[in-house]
Amino acid sequence: TDPVKAATEFAVTYLGFVNPAVGPFIGGDSRSGEVEIRGNQQGTAAMTVMVRKLAPDDSWWVIGAATTHLQLDTPAWNASITSPVTLSGQSDAYEATVNVEIRQDGSLTPLGTDFVMGGANGTIGPFSKAVTFTTPTAKRGAIVFKMPSSDGGGTLEAGVIRVQFP
Numbered sequence: 001t002d003p004v005k006a007a008t009e010f011a012v013t014y015l016g017f018v019n020p021a022v023g024p025f026i027g028g029d030s031r032s033g034e035v036e037i038r039g040n041q042q043g044t045a046a047m048t049v050m051v052r053k054l055a056p057d058d059s060w061w062v063i064g065a066a067t068t069h070l071q072l073d074t075p076a077w078n079a080s081i082t083s084p085v086t087l088s089g090q091s092d093a094y095e096a097t098v099n100v101e102i103r104q105d106g107s108l109t110p111l112g113t114d115f116v117m118g119g120a121n122g123t124i125g126p127f128s129k130a131v132t133f134t135t136p137t138a139k140r141g142a143i144v145f146k147m148p149s150s151d152g153g154g155t156l157e158a159g160v161i162r163v164q165f166p
Contacts, residue, residue: 001058001059001060002060003025003033003035003051003060004022004024004025004035005060006051006059006060006061006062007022007025007035007037007049007051007062008020008022008035008037010049010062010065011037011047011049011065011155011158013108014062014108014144014160015065015144015146015155015158015160016146016154016155017037017039017154017155017158018040018149018154018155019040020037020038020039020040021037021038021039021040022035022036022037022038023035023036023037023038023046025051031052031053032050032051032052032053032063033050033051033052034048034049034050034051035048035049035051036048036049037049039149039154039155039156039157040149040156045067045068045069045156045157046067046068046157047065047066047067047157047158047159048065048066048067049062049064049065050062050063050064050065050066051063062160063162064077064160064161064162065158065159065160066159067147067157067158067159069091069092069093069124069147069157070089070090070091070093070098070145070147070157070159071089071090071091071124072087072088072089072143072145072159072161073088073089073090074086074087074088074089075087075143075161075163077161077162078161078162078163078164079163079164080163080164080165080166081102081143081163081164081165082165082166083102083112083131083132083133083134083135084130084131084132084133085102085130085131085133085143086128086129086130086131087100087116087127087128087129087130087131087143088126088127088128088129089118089126089127090118090119090124090125090126090127091116091118091119091124091125091127091145091147092118092119092120092121092122092123092124092125093118093119093120093147093157094120094147094148094149094150094156095120095150096117096118096119096120096125097115097116097117097147097148098115098116098117098118098127098145098146098147099113099114099115099145099146099147099148100113100114100115100116100131100143100144100145100146101113101143101144101146102131102133102141102142102143102144102163103141103142103143103144104136104137104138104140104141104165105138105139105140105141105142106138107138110133110144111133111134111135111136111141112131112132112133112134114129114131114132116128116129116145136165138165139164139165140162140163140164140165141162141163141164141165142160142161142162142163143160143161143163144158144159144160145158145159145160146158
């Protein structure tokens with residue numbers, strides 16, 4: 001019933017944030033908006049969590065997450081993907097590493113994990129890699145990009161896009 005609570009729970013449970021700094025809900029329209037989440041209390045780069053009222057009971061649901069340090073070119077949001085899926089875009093992450101998980105709805109256990117390497121040290125750089133994953137049983141899922149904290153304290157930033165499985 002609370003968009004900030006939905007975004008916070010998503011960041012902690014789904015993405016592995018530890019003690020995130022959570023901003024206020026910023027409404028886009030009467031049924032959607034955004035919540036800014038930072039990986040720690042010291043003011044690291046922000047992730048924007050998009051939320052929307054979707055269910056008949058008007059509960060809030062997360063529909064995606066994005067950060068300026070990760071720009072995904074392919075696949076597109078809601079694309080139908082098969083294994084292996086080629087991921088391409090640009091990133092700027094600690095030691096250039098962005099962890100990738102392919103997940104299906106209803107499970108936190110990834111169907112496949114890998115990493116991509118883009119830019120680092122404040123310089124965004126390109127990445128492209130084919131990532132394999134096992135056959136899903138669900139029709140929908142997500143590609144999760146996690147930028148780990150340099151101190152080993154969980155996730156610093158993340159991006160998530162919805163996908164479909166044929």
